[in-house]
Amino acid sequence: xxxxxxxxxxxxxxxxxxxxxxxxxxxxxxxxxxxxxxxxxxxxxxxxxxxxxxxxxxxxxxxxxxxxxxxxxxxxxxxxxxxxxxxxxxxxxxxxxxxxxxxxxxxxxxxxxxxxxxxxxxxxxxxxxxxxxxxxxxxxxxxxxxxxxxxxxxxxxxxxxxxxxxxxxxxxxxxxxxxxxxxxxxxxxxxxxxxxxxxxxxxxxxxxxxxxxxxxxxxxxxxxxxxxxxxxxxxxxxxxxxxxxxxxxxxxxxxxxxxxxxxxxxxxxxxxxxxxxxxxxxxxxxxxxxxxxxxxxxxxxxxxxxxxxxxxxxxxxxxxxxxxxxxxxxxxxxxxxxxxxxxxxxxxxxxxxxxxxxxxxxxxxxxxxxxxxxxxxxxxxxxxxxxxxxxxxxxxxxxxxxxxxxxxxxxxxxxxxxxxxxxxxxxxxxxxxxxxxxxx
Amino acid sequence: xxxxxxxxxxxxxxxxxxxxxxxxxxxxxxxxxxxxxxxxxxxxxxxxxxxxxxxxxxxxxxxxxxxxxxxxxxxxxxxxxxxxxxxxxxxxxxxxxxxxxxxxxxxxxxxxxxxxxxxxxxxxxxxxxxxxxxxxxxxxxxxxxxxxxxxxxxxxxxxxxxxxxxxxxxxxxxxxxxxxxxxxxxxxxxxxxxxxxxxxxxxxxxxxxxxxxxxxxxxxxxxxxxxxxxxxxxxxxxxxxxxxxxxxxxxxxxxxxxxxxxxxxxxxxxxxxxxxxxxxxxxxxxxxxxxxxxxxxxxxxxxxxxxxxxxxxxxxxxxxxxxxxxxxxxxxxxxxxxxxxxxxxxxxxxxxxx
Ligand code: SF4
Ligand code: SF4
Numbered sequence: 099x100x101x102x103x104x105x106x107x108x109x110x111x112x113x114x115x116x117x118x119x120x121x122x123x124x125x126x127x128x129x130x131x132x133x134x135x136x137x138x139x140x141x142x143x144x145x146x147x148x149x150x151x152x153x154x155x156x157x158x159x160x161x162x163x164x165x166x167x168x169x170x171x172x173x174x175x176x177x178x179x180x181x182x183x184x185x186x187x188x189x190x191x192x193x194x195x196x197x198x199x200x201x202x203x204x205x206x207x208x209x210x211x212x213x214x215x216x217x218x219x220x221x222x223x224x225x226x227x228x229x230x231x232x233x234x235x236x237x238x239x240x241x242x243x244x245x246x247x248x249x250x251x252x253x254x255x256x257x258x259x260x261x262x263x264x265x266x267x268x269x270x271x272x273x274x275x276x277x278x279x280x281x282x283x284x285x286x287x288x289x290x291x292x293x294x295x296x297x298x299x300x301x302x303x304x305x306x307x308x309x310x311x312x313x314x315x316x317x318x319x320x321x322x323x324x325x326x327x328x329x330x331x332x333x334x335x336x337x338x339x340x341x342x343x344x345x346x347x348x349x350x351x352x353x354x355x356x357x358x359x360x361x362x363x364x365x366x367x368x369x370x371x372x373x374x375x376x377x378x379x380x381x382x383x384x385x386x387x388x389x390x391x392x393x394x395x396x397x398x399x400x401x402x403x404x405x406x407x408x409x410x411x412x413x414x415x416x417x418x419x420x421x422x423x424x425x426x427x428x429x430x431x432x433x434x435x436x437x438x439x440x441x442x443x444x445x446x447x448x449x450x451x452x453x454x455x456x457x458x459x460x461x462x463x464x465x466x467x468x469x470x471x472x473x474x475x476x477x478x479x480x481x482x483x484x485x486x487x488x489x490x491x492x493x494x495x496x497x498x499x500x501x502x503x504x505x506x507x508x509x510x511x512x513x514x515x516x517x518x519x520x521x522x523x524x525x526x527x528x529x530x531x532x533x534x535x536x537x538x
Numbered sequence: 539x540x541x542x543x544x545x546x547x548x549x550x551x552x553x554x555x556x557x558x559x560x561x562x563x564x565x566x567x568x569x570x571x572x573x574x575x576x577x578x579x580x581x582x583x584x585x586x587x588x589x590x591x592x593x594x595x596x597x598x599x600x601x602x603x604x605x606x607x608x609x610x611x612x613x614x615x616x617x618x619x620x621x622x623x624x625x626x627x628x629x630x631x632x633x634x635x636x637x638x639x640x641x642x643x644x645x646x647x648x649x650x651x652x653x654x655x656x657x658x659x660x661x662x663x664x665x666x667x668x669x670x671x672x673x674x675x676x677x678x679x680x681x682x683x684x685x686x687x688x689x690x691x692x693x694x695x696x697x698x699x700x701x702x703x704x705x706x707x708x709x710x711x712x713x714x715x716x717x718x719x720x721x722x723x724x725x726x727x728x729x730x731x732x733x734x735x736x737x738x739x740x741x742x743x744x745x746x747x748x749x750x751x752x753x754x755x756x757x758x759x760x761x762x763x764x765x766x767x768x769x770x771x772x773x774x775x776x777x778x779x780x781x782x783x784x785x786x787x788x789x790x791x792x793x794x795x796x797x798x799x800x801x802x803x804x805x806x807x808x809x810x811x812x813x814x815x816x817x818x819x820x821x822x823x824x825x826x827x828x829x830x831x832x833x834x835x836x837x838x839x840x841x842x843x844x845x846x847x848x849x850x851x852x853x854x855x856x857x858x859x860x861x862x863x864x865x866x867x868x869x870x871x872x873x874x875x876x877x878x879x880x881x882x883x884x885x886x887x888x889x890x891x892x
Contacts, residue, residue, distance in 0.1 A: 103664055113661050113671075133660035134651070134671075136588050136707075141700045146834035148791075152821055153829070156697045156725065159592035207620045222606045225598065229808075232599040236807035239816065242599060243592045243726060246818030247781075249836070254781035254817030264810070351704050353657040430781040 164447030176441030185252025200448035252430030309446025374450025589648025649698035651705035658705030
């Protein structure tokens with residue numbers, strides 16, 4: 099048996115190390131470990147609830163808007179407010195832009211290097227597009243990354259027609275890039291590597307929350323769980339977390355823990371392993387370009403294609419949202435937070451389902467919980483020895499001698515992993531303790 | 539361009555145009571100057587520790603030089619977690635560092651976890667060997683010609699070092715020789731601050747003029763509040779109480795009076811916007827005590843006592859500037875702010891966000 103450690107210091111965001119054991123040319127064991135821990139949930143305890151916005155943004159620069167928005171929504175839930183229409187639309191535009199930036203960025207910066215030796219013109223073109231997307235986020239969010247304009251109550255930025263025009267002009271360029279470069283690049287991979295529709299299937303359980311929502315309309319993404327059949331709702335009370343193989347013990351970091359191999363815990367829904375992200379969203383939404391791949395959707399290539407098709411879908415929808423902006427009308431309303439209470443948000447971030455939950459007492463944060471998309475996908479195994487989605491995707495892989503690391507790395511990369519934000523402390527303790535229901 | 543004097547360079551850097559004022563000089567000559575100054579394209583090794591990758595995202599937003607120009611014509615980025623496409627291993631990194639010992643520029647992004655020998659930030663872990671970010675920073679720090687601490691985390695600990703800081707994260711200054719470290723704080727830093735600071739050490743082989751916090755003065759000497767487009771509102775006591783209202787943002791938490799940075803001039807993302815213009819408060823993200831000494835955010839700055847003078851926001855910036863000029867650390871200003879977590883800051887009028 100050979101043990102292969104996949105630990106390039108680049109192209110996986112955050113420190114991620116994947117180990118596979120190979121016997122007779124097949125992967126018989128896989129371990130996916132996050133190797134760094136910053137501890138945002140610990141940091142937030144005892145702080146002013148408004149501080150959660152600034153800290154949340156800095157969990158991950160690729161999902162800065164999503165985290166800030168989740169924090170703001172949790173505070174709005176706590177206080178019983180909703181953003182005015184302009185605020186909601188600006189939020190969707192900001193989050194939509196972040197999806198585009200994450201998907202395009204992941205493909206060209208992190209994945210493409212596995213398939214082509216040198217960055218070509220498309221790569222540099224993609225870099226220009228990423229810069230434009232950053233400018234789009236700045237237009238309504240203040241700056242990219244980590245602007246301070248998303249707040250409970252809405253978005254501080256005031257809509258005027260100049261901003262709308264500046265945003266729209268850039269969006270058209272981005273859409274053109276998606277249609278003329280990104281998607282063709284993806285489908286060229288499908289032609290060149292058709293076998294990649296057959297590997298990296300993973301757990302084939304998919305989970306998504308409602309995403310990119312405007313009040314009074316169904317979200318662009320629908321809540322649901324897809325296993326053998328589709329269950330069109332998600333209930334956070336069914337989410338539990340297991341820390342058997344993570345360096346935590348009773349909500350304390352414990353880096354010397356015996357047998358542990360990751361800073362990333364094992365979240366489970368109804369005790370089952372679930373994959374989150376574009377594949378989940380597009381399958382649950384029944385997007386024909388992805389469902390049309392049949393079983394091939396659950397694959398290394400399926401995930402890349404799902405992100406590409408999703409980028410096109412979101413980009414086009416954003417053009418519609420722009421028409422809903424009303425120059426001169428407010429983007430935010432005044433919010434006063436109560437001194438005590440709870441709030442939560444369950445949204446879709448570029449990488450998948452994102453959960454924030456805040457408890458406030460005497461005006462300060464008592465407890466804060468975050469489950470990021472990568473916590474699901476990069477999850478370690480659990481007490482009943484169920485492997486996480488990435489681990490399952492590697493299991494059974496037949497690898498040519500000398501190519502073990504490359505093949506496995508391509509599979510891991512197809513999940514757009516981000517280990518930096520996946521590690522977190524607070525456990526969703528025991529089953530069914532949280533009384534929240536999210537109907538889809 | 540080889541002969542671009544330091545004075546001229548600094549002047550270009552401080553230009554308020556979008557992008558470094560370098561845009562006024564043709565790029566090939568900038569590139570040539572870099573190459574000439576460092577006898578070949580300078581090798582840059584960029585490492586990420588406890589970070590959100592925001593500093594890299596910000597670098598990618600540079601408008602002049604653009605990322606492609608920077609990476610193709612100006613520097614030889616031999617190591618970067620996202621911007622180098624060949625697979626990089628720890629061995630390869632150490633080897634490049636060895637080959638270019640004494641000549642490479644080390645860029646650090648993110649704080650350095652030091653607790654328990656660095657176990658909160660491992661980069662490699664097998665039965666045979668465990669390597670932490672701390673180990674690598676120490677090794678590479680020795681051989682670097684200059685070290686750029688990119689972002690507030692790398693410079694002073696920043697977000698990663700916020701209380702209770704289980705990993706004992708610290709900034710580069712706590713670990714590496716200060717004479718080699720140039721701080722480029724900001725959460726994230728503006729691409730111009732990054733590239734301008736890098737350009738200076740590359741082109742002149744020495745540090746730019748630094749303030750008491752190890753930052754290049756040219757980017758960090760102005761106070762946001764003193765140069766703020768909303769300043770007139772402040773002077774007329776016209777405060778926004780709801781986000782999106784016209785008015786000074788003090789009541790909704792602006793920390794502009796304690797922020798040393800030139801955002802008011804340079805703006806962000808190619809001049810599209812910046813925090814205060816968007817109606818969001820300045821979080822004073824370049825501050826050495828960000829975030830513990832600068833929070834709670836979105837709450838009015840408390841009245842603070844600086845150098846024995848009780849002052850309110852309108853004078854704190856000036857006092858801080860004077861303190862810096864006198865060589866007195868402005869961390870005084872930061873630590874006087876009752877921002878330590880767990881204590882409720884006496885808030886005047888800021889409780890209700892309007
Ligand atoms: S407090 Fe902030 S918004 Fe008001 S004038 Fe000063 S920097 Fe500008
Ligand atoms: S305005 Fe303030 S928070 Fe915004 S980038 Fe400048 S210093 Fe940082």
